[in-house]
Amino acid sequence: AQSVTQLDSQVPVFEEAPVELRCNYSSSVSVYLFWYVQYPNQGLQLLLKYLSGSTLVKGINGFEAEFNKSQTSFHLRKPSVHISDTAEYFCAVGKAAGNKLTFGGGTRVLVKP
Amino acid sequence: NAGVTQTPKFQVLKTGQSMTLQCAQDMNHEYMSWYRQDPGMGLRLIHYSVGAGITDQGEVPNGYNVSRSTTEDFPLRLLSAAPSQTSVYFCASSNNRGLGETQYFGPGTRLLVL
Numbered sequence: 001a002q003s004v005t006q007l008d009s010q011v012p013v014f015e016e017a018p019v020e021l022r023c024n025y026s027s028s029v030s031v032y033l034f035w036y037v038q039y040p041n042q043g044l045q046l047l048l049k050y051l052s053g054s055t056l057v058k059g060i061n062g063f064e065a066e067f068n069k070s071q072t073s074f075h076l077r078k079p080s081v082h083i084s085d086t087a088e089y090f091c092a093v094g095k096a097a098g099n100k101l102t103f104g105g106g107t108r109v110l111v112k113p
Numbered sequence: 114n115a116g117v118t119q120t121p122k123f124q125v126l127k128t129g130q131s132m133t134l135q136c137a138q139d140m141n142h143e144y145m146s147w148y149r150q151d152p153g154m155g156l157r158l159i160h161y162s163v164g165a166g167i168t169d170q171g172e173v174p175n176g177y178n179v180s181r182s183t184t185e186d187f188p189l190r191l192l193s194a195a196p197s198q199t200s201v202y203f204c205a206s207s208n209n210r211g212l213g214e215t216q217y218f219g220p221g222t223r224l225l226v227l
Binding site (some may be wrong): 004027032036043049051094100101102 | 146157163
């Protein structure tokens with residue numbers, strides 16, 4: 001069985017400051033890793049994903065994440081946030097075979113001016 | 114190309130009532146799934162389908178039924194609604210090549226069971 005832990009439920013951050021959202025997972029098999037974003041009153045959309053290869057993954061809107069196999073982590077970062085980055089962010093893992101995803105509890109990011 | 118559509122956007126039910134949440138996609142995706150979103154718990158998989166005529170249970174299937182008669186549609190049925198089913202429901206679809214496919218989500222249905 002897989003599990004995903006997002007260590008921070010809420011992260012307040014000032015505009016133009018950096019942000020890091022932490023994600024740890026556990027799995028006994030190879031996994032794919034995802035970050036999805038949910039803007040207020042909308043569905044989820046993909047920010048980025050790690051399938052294989054380079055452990056540093058770049059996504060949309062200036063976000064990037066680093067896969068660390070030894071620490072079973074997939075932390076998300078952005079060097080300078082905008083007001084429009086206010087949203088809830090979800091880390092998810094999927095098995096290397098199949099499409100089922102296991103989601104973390106989510107991290108609410110509130111960007112303050 | 115509408116992507117994934119869900120109806121209704123919002124619904125209020127009384128305990129014991131039944132209803133169907135509709136989901137449709139126009140991307141010819143084989144894989145479709147239903148999640149429920151509850152505060153602090155992320156999204157939990159209810160049921161999924163890898164193609165027309167094939168469905169299977171996810172993590173929290175109790176109280177929900179699904180069917181998949183066409184590639185495009187994947188309705189979720191609540192047979193006898195309970196207050197514990199108050200949640201936001203998301204439908205998602207993707208290709209089914211098992212290669213870390215991106216899942217595309219609908220806008221959600223907000224359900225309140227009184």
